[in-house]
Amino acid sequence: MHITLSGDRLYVAVDLMIMIYGDGKLRLLLSRRVNPPFDGLWALPGRFVGLDESAEDAARRLLEEMLPIDSAYLEQLYTFTGVGRDPRGRVISVGYLAIVPAGGLDGALAGTILHSFDIDTLSSEFALTGEDGRPLGKEELAFDHEAIIRMGIVRLQGKLDYTEIGFRFLRNPECFSLGELQDVHEAILGKKLDDSNFRRGILAKYEKTGRMVQTDKTVRSGRGRPSGLYCLKD
Amino acid sequence: MHITLSGDRLYVAVDLMIMIYGDGKLRLLLSRRVNPPFDGLWALPGRFVGLDESAEDAARRLLEEMLPIDSAYLEQLYTFTGVGRDPRGRVISVGYLAIVPAGGLDGALAGTILHSFDIDTLSSEFALTGEDGRPLGKEELAFDHEAIIRMGIVRLQGKLDYTEIGFRFLRNPECFSLGELQDVHEAILGKKLDDSNFRRGILAKYEKTGRMVQTDKTVRSGRGRPSGLYCLKD
DNA sequence: TTAATTATGGTCAAAGTGACCAAGAAAGGG
DNA sequence: CCCTTTCTTGGTCACTTTGACCATAATTAA
Numbered sequence: 283m284h285i286t287l288s289g290d291r292l293y294v295a296v297d298l299m300i301m302i303y304g305d306g307k308l309r310l311l312l313s314r315r316v317n318p319p320f321d322g323l324w325a326l327p328g329r330f331v332g333l334d335e336s337a338e339d340a341a342r343r344l345l346e347e348m349l350p351i352d353s354a355y356l357e358q359l360y361t362f363t364g365v366g367r368d369p370r371g372r373v374i375s376v377g378y379l380a381i382v383p384a385g386g387l388d389g390a391l392a393g394t395i396l397h398s399f400d401i402d403t404l405s406s407e408f409a410l411t412g413e414d415g416r417p418l419g420k421e422e423l424a425f426d427h428e429a430i431i432r433m434g435i436v437r438l439q440g441k442l443d444y445t446e447i448g449f450r451f452l453r454n455p456e457c458f459s460l461g462e463l464q465d466v467h468e469a470i471l472g473k474k475l476d477d478s479n480f481r482r483g484i485l486a487k488y489e490k491t492g493r494m495v496q497t498d499k500t501v502r503s504g505r506g507r508p509s510g511l512y513c514l515k516d
Numbered sequence: 517m518h519i520t521l522s523g524d525r526l527y528v529a530v531d532l533m534i535m536i537y538g539d540g541k542l543r544l545l546l547s548r549r550v551n552p553p554f555d556g557l558w559a560l561p562g563r564f565v566g567l568d569e570s571a572e573d574a575a576r577r578l579l580e581e582m583l584p585i586d587s588a589y590l591e592q593l594y595t596f597t598g599v600g601r602d603p604r605g606r607v608i609s610v611g612y613l614a615i616v617p618a619g620g621l622d623g624a625l626a627g628t629i630l631h632s633f634d635i636d637t638l639s640s641e642f643a644l645t646g647e648d649g650r651p652l653g654k655e656e657l658a659f660d661h662e663a664i665i666r667m668g669i670v671r672l673q674g675k676l677d678y679t680e681i682g683f684r685f686l687r688n689p690e691c692f693s694l695g696e697l698q699d700v701h702e703a704i705l706g707k708k709l710d711d712s713n714f715r716r717g718i719l720a721k722y723e724k725t726g727r728m729v730q731t732d733k734t735v736r737s738g739r740g741r742p743s744g745l746y747c748l749k750d
Numbered sequence: 751t752t753a754a755t756t757a758t759g760g761t762c763a764a765a766g767t768g769a770c771c772a773a774g775a776a777a778g779g780g
Numbered sequence: 781c782c783c784t785t786t787c788t789t790g791g792t793c794a795c796t797t798t799g800a801c802c803a804t805a806a807t808t809a810a
Binding site for chain 1: 754755756757758759760
């Protein structure tokens with residue numbers, strides 16, 4: 283289906299940067315474009331904002347249309363308004379960062395047009411790698427979506443240690459080990475963290491304030507000593 | 517002039533939160549609405565985004581149309597997209613934070629429709645006071661502009677100590693005293709800072725990295741010991 | 751049984767922070 | 781002209797935070 287945009291008016295769309303953590307990697311979901319413009323390139327999923335919905339409504343609906351989840355975190359990133367950013371016409375895009383809890387897809391991607399890419403976060407730069415191991419060049423990304431992705435990574439890294447955004451990647455914020463949380467942080471920051479110092483920092487920030495409590499359960503996740511399970515309160 | 521908006525399309529506007537520092541106060545420029553909706557209330561200056569300009573272009577043009585300055589700092593804040601936010605029709609607003617260097621107006625406000633209000637920043641809350649000393653109730657602000665203002669203050673406070681945004685308020689970033697910079701920080705944070713500790717922190721962050729250097733000049737600003745003048749490099 | 755692996759707890763020095771004190775250099779008022 | 785006030789600048793000191801390690805506990809794999 284080809285969409286024709288009127289040349290004398292302005293359109294507003296949302297673009298979603300859907301992130302998920304799994305197997306030690308941060309992943310981003312992209313769809314391959316099958317129509318002009320940027321036919322054949324990879325793009326963030328997006329849709330136009332209707333007259334009767336807010337941009338956040340549009341973003342959440344798009345997310346729920348594509349994926350079988352209702353517990354994703356959603357945060358507005360930035361609004362891209364360059365005159366020439368869409369060859370079809372004047373389209374302004376509100377970029378959103380979406381975080382799906384780990385395991386929230388579990389094979390559900392098969393029925394969709396979405397494909398998963400690993401994100402390597404080298405501070406504010408980044409590199410994407412497809413499921414086949416092939417690196418994705420930035421020239422293979424449609425529109426100005428590379429800028430949106432970079433902004434999302436910077437935002438994520440920046441908010442990691444003064445918000446609870448890192449917990450959004452956990453399979454279950456009601457039940458997780460500090461090791462899992464550390465893995466998420468390491469994937470986001472793109473570097474190894476000291477186990478002991480990480481633990482000390484998290485406990486100081488969240489446990490000593492009552493926001494996080496240790497349960498009486500432990501879990502054996504393959505090798506090594508079993509880890510205690512924690513949960514986020516409220 | 518009354519504007520009629522078509523009911524079957526979506527409009528995009530920019531709203532500017534113009535801030536300036538002077539006389540120990542942080543100030544915000546508002547204009548009084550003389551047409552519906554919100555006739556008689558105070559509002560952030562705004563304008564619609566044209567088909568041939570980006571939102572940032574629109575924001576900068578609006579700023580330059582209203583004020584005789586070309587050196588203002590401009591940063592996108594957030595995009596407000598609520599369906600009912602403008603009774604005239606579907607208008608999305610991209611909020612911008614603008615910072616005018618101190619003294620950049622110096623009486624230039626007289627020829628404009630803008631009025632200046634003092635901002636008292638009580639952490640994430642705020643209070644506005646008119647030139648006549650009368651406090652401005654939040655119900656006297658048009659649209660959702662109270663939310664934009666609150667977001668601007670939070671953003672400003674948050675970025676104060678990990679960006680150079682505080683310097684943007686100085687009359688001349690090429691020549692300022694640490695006392696002036698401290699006054700700006702105190703106005704933004706809404707609290708008194710320890711002179712000595714502030715100096716130590718600023719010097720550690722900016723002078724020891726070469727970003728800021730002390731000139732050989734000093735300035736006598738009324739009473740007290742003359743202060744050394746610093747300038748930001750590059 | 752031993753080695754490898756992950757979790758947890760602790761030490762220690764360096765760096766950073768907040769509260770305070772003191773001295774230098776000017777203005778203003780008797 | 782002296783004294784007080786005001787602002788700038790430099791310093792101390794205890795406390796906290798941070799980064800780099802070391803050590804031990806509890807499992808699995810070989």
